[in-house]
Amino acid sequence: MKELLIGNAGIARGLYEAGVEVISSYPGTPSTEITEFASKYDEIYCEWAPNEKVALETAFGASLKGVRTACAMKHVGLNVAADPLFTLSYTGVTGGLVICVADDPAMHSSQNEQDSRHYAIGAKVPMLEPADSSECKEFAKLAFEISEQFDTPCLLRVCTRIAHAQSIVNLENRVVPEQKIYNKNPQKYIMSPANAIKRHPFVEERTKKLTEYAETSPINRLEIGGTQIGIITSGACYQYVREVFGDAVSVLKLGMVNPLPVQKIKNFAEMVSKLYVIEELDGIIETHCKNIGVEVIGKELFSPLGEYSQKNIAEAFHMPAKEFITPDTEIPMRPPVMCSGCPHRSMFYLLAKHKITVLGDIGCYTLGSAPPLCALDSTLCMGASVSSLHGFNKASKGESEHKTVAVIGDSTFMHSGMTGLANIAYNNSNSTVIILDNSITGMTGHQQNPTTGYNIKGDPATKIDLEALCHALGIQRVKIVDPYHLDECEKVLKEELAVDEPSVIISRRPCVLLKHVKAESPVVIDKNKCRSCKKCMKLGCPSIHIDNDGKAGIDNTLCVGCGVCKQLCPFDAITS
Amino acid sequence: MNTKSIVIAGVGGQGSLLASKLLGKVLLNENYDVKVSEVHGMSQRGGSVITYVRYGDRVYSPVVQSGEADFLISFERIESGRYAHLLKKDGILITNTQQIAPMPVITGAVQYPETILDELTAKGIQIEAINALALAEQAGSAKAVNIVLMGQLAKHFHIAYDKWISALEQTIKPVFIELNKKAFQLGYES
Numbered sequence: 001m002k003e004l005l006i007g008n009a010g011i012a013r014g015l016y017e018a019g020v021e022v023i024s025s026y027p028g029t030p031s032t033e034i035t036e037f038a039s040k041y042d043e044i045y046c047e048w049a050p051n052e053k054v055a056l057e058t059a060f061g062a063s064l065k066g067v068r069t070a071c072a073m074k075h076v077g078l079n080v081a082a083d084p085l086f087t088l089s090y091t092g093v094t095g096g097l098v099i100c101v102a103d104d105p106a107m108h109s110s111q112n113e114q115d116s117r118h119y120a121i122g123a124k125v126p127m128l129e130p131a132d133s134s135e136c137k138e139f140a141k142l143a144f145e146i147s148e149q150f151d152t153p154c155l156l157r158v159c160t161r162i163a164h165a166q167s168i169v170n171l172e173n174r175v176v177p178e179q180k181i182y183n184k185n186p187q188k189y190i191m192s193p194a195n196a197i198k199r200h201p202f203v204e205e206r207t208k209k210l211t212e213y214a215e216t217s218p219i220n221r222l223e224i225g226g227t228q229i230g231i232i233t234s235g236a237c238y239q240y241v242r243e244v245f246g247d248a249v250s251v252l253k254l255g256m257v258n259p260l261p262v263q264k265i266k267n268f269a270e271m272v273s274k275l276y277v278i279e280e281l282d283g284i285i286e287t288h289c290k291n292i293g294v295e296v297i298g299k300e301l302f303s304p305l306g307e308y309s310q311k312n313i314a315e316a317f318h319m320p321a322k323e324f325i326t327p328d329t330e331i332p333m334r335p336p337v338m339c340s341g342c343p344h345r346s347m348f349y350l351l352a353k354h355k356i357t358v359l360g361d362i363g364c365y366t367l368g369s370a371p372p373l374c375a376l377d378s379t380l381c382m383g384a385s386v387s388s389l390h391g392f393n394k395a396s397k398g399e400s401e402h403k404t405v406a407v408i409g410d411s412t413f414m415h416s417g418m419t420g421l422a423n424i425a426y427n428n429s430n431s432t433v434i435i436l437d438n439s440i441t442g443m444t445g446h447q448q449n450p451t452t453g454y455n456i457k458g459d460p461a462t463k464i465d466l467e468a469l470c471h472a473l474g475i476q477r478v479k480i481v482d483p484y485h486l487d488e489c490e491k492v493l494k495e496e497l498a499v500d501e502p503s504v505i506i507s508r509r510p511c512v513l514l515k516h517v518k519a520e521s522p523v524v525i526d527k528n529k530c531r532s533c534k535k536c537m538k539l540g541c542p543s544i545h546i547d548n549d550g551k552a553g554i555d556n557t558l559c560v561g562c563g564v565c566k567q568l569c570p571f572d573a574i575t576s
Numbered sequence: 577m578n579t580k581s582i583v584i585a586g587v588g589g590q591g592s593l594l595a596s597k598l599l600g601k602v603l604l605n606e607n608y609d610v611k612v613s614e615v616h617g618m619s620q621r622g623g624s625v626i627t628y629v630r631y632g633d634r635v636y637s638p639v640v641q642s643g644e645a646d647f648l649i650s651f652e653r654i655e656s657g658r659y660a661h662l663l664k665k666d667g668i669l670i671t672n673t674q675q676i677a678p679m680p681v682i683t684g685a686v687q688y689p690e691t692i693l694d695e696l697t698a699k700g701i702q703i704e705a706i707n708a709l710a711l712a713e714q715a716g717s718a719k720a721v722n723i724v725l726m727g728q729l730a731k732h733f734h735i736a737y738d739k740w741i742s743a744l745e746q747t748i749k750p751v752f753i754e755l756n757k758k759a760f761q762l763g764y765e766s
Contacts, residue, residue: 309637336622372683557718
């Protein structure tokens with residue numbers, strides 16, 4: 001049966017057909033749907049782990065026990081999982097283990113555009129890169145064969161344009177391989193120095209064998225189209241190359257991007273007059289070619305920045321540009337914003353009002369940095385708000401403690417905010433951490449986490465009590481506020497900033513987009529009372545605008561009646 | 577057949593993903609090779625959202641670039657101006673006349689360019705502008721703007737009406753199907 005699936009659903013189908021039994025992941029755009037789609041197959045045990053390191057270690061355990069297992073994460077998630085990855089390379093696997101990683105060139109929804117291929121090289125493990133949803137499925141299955149044949153974890157890399165592009169996939173049946181028997185094997189699995197030192201030569205030998213595999217594997221495919229121009233490429237770039245050149249050039253399409261073949265590339269180079277490497281982000285294939293003495297044109301022609309497309313490849317080859325029309329009028333930007341009724345908004349309003357320095361984190365609340373709130377001072381990586389607040393306050397020798405906070409979401413706090421909070425307690429800084437608890441992992445599209453009380457399938461699960469957790473991490477002062485109540489929030493914020501001990505404010509209200517959250521009727525503006533002071537506009541709520549009469553107006557299709565603006569109006573012009 | 581390209585431009589929350597799903601389904605049912613490129617994550621939070629649908633005998637690139645689109649379907653008035661450059665010279669712009677103010681307009685930093693469609697027409701772009709919001713409300717929900725516009729687009733295809741309806745049935749939850757059939761019909765007959 002043929003179906004139109006996004007690349008991530010193709011991968012999920014591949015995991016299913018390969019007989020995977022255990023999947024543990026942490027959500028992150030553009031990787032999230034791999035695990036979401038996989039969780040719809042009842043045959044697979046699927047879970048959201050608190051972070052990517054836990055996810056990969058869970059997969060390691062499942063592999064050790066002898067079943068096929070996988071985890072999925074975004075590129076920066078692999079940073080978090082890098083610790084187990086590098087030593088998993090030494091232990092190898094029992095049941096096949098595949099790590100799906102999704103890069104985000106052009107940073108559609110990410111804080112950097114790092115190239116995950118460096119991890120494959122660094123950890124000395126194979127990496128496959130599909131170029132459409134059908135290959136996503138096929139390569140996912142092949143990754144398990146490679147993992148088991150070569151005794152290695154195998155990386156499967158996609159980028160946004162593969163992960164989130166639908167193309168046709170041919171569905172096949174699930175085949176579960178016989179479970180391997182777990183036998184105690186300390187030399188292979190206890191990576192103490194004495195054992196690890198013996199495993200390292202195995203890793204080097206494995207890379208040689210994998211390189212031989214890369215020389216002959218059909219996924220490194222030569223497509224002959226003349227001897228003038230040759231192009232080495234992989235993933236989405238392959239599609240752009242074909243879009244631009246059709247069959248007019250010869251292409252070496254690499255399905256395996258680590259390790260790279262040597263002889264195959266040398267033979268290809270001899271076949272064509274001019275050889276190009278077209279790869280997004282870093283010049284990894286290009287560097288390899290140059291290392292083996294093959295002359296190629298790569299990053300001198302193509303940027304290491306952002307995504308490629310048929311357009312910039314055609315431009316690089318000086319092909320005529322397509323004609324198009326643009327308006328002269330400047331179109332106003334339409335940046336993403338916090339939703340109407342977003343429980344994060346009022347807390348950011350108060351932080352901005354009191355000119356608090358705010359060390360931020362990764363999630364919807366990064367949008368607190370946008371005008372008119374402009375409430376954030378930093379965003380680095382998952383969990384960094386809490387730990388960097390501590391450093392900031394230590395550096396200020398006490399001067400900043402009463403006017404600086406960290407803001408972090410519930411899911412991000414569970415991911416890697418907890419350890420930072422332990423550091424605040426242990427190393428005694430008078431830091432104030434605000435946990436913006438909207439009872440869901442928001443930005444990635446509503447995934448459950450250990451604080452929500454539900455698992456990936458929506459079934460009830462143990463709900464970790466954030467308040468008790470903060471106490472257990474050594475924080476005596478933990479206050480809970482409802483962000484829809486401005487006065488209460490302001491009072492608690494002032495109190496907690498004033499005290500000379502570490503404290504946590506849990507700002508608790510579920511995301512308005514959650515199905516169980518019922519919207520109230522839109523608020524109403526009394527035009528007679530409104531004096532056009534525009535105080536309500538300071539919230540940056542998409543439901544509030546200024547009408548042609550200079551007075552506030554409400555978009556009834558968007559307003560969920562949260563009532564925060566009502567509390568702000570000095571003239572009682574806003575009513576329910 | 578050469579590859580054809582359709583661009584769907586909207587505001588996060590307007591249901592452009594569902595529209596592209598319907599389009600993908602109907603084209604797949606016609607045995608075309610199809611690619612649909614979506615945007616998830618941060619871009620959806622009330623921001624500008626763009627989706628590409630490409631079909632033909634063999635589709636390579638999942639994205640549409642300047643001067644390549646046969647159709648641009650804009651779910652909001654100024655989004656048509658933002659993405660007009662994607663249209664081929666003889667491409668067709670189908671747009672909803674509805675205005676949704678972006679944050680820089682809401683804060684008063686810039687004016688909403690209300691005359692954008694006149695300017696695009698003056699520049700020679702073929703425009704089919706409909707009040708999809710009114711038709712969606714007539715069908716029973718403001719949220720059906722996406723399907724109204726798909727009805728308008730369907731007029732340009734040599735695909736039988738009932739095939740669109742069966743694709744709709746394969747795409748939309750049964751509880752919302754009647755509403756969306758009505759929305760599609762209103763767009764188709766507009």
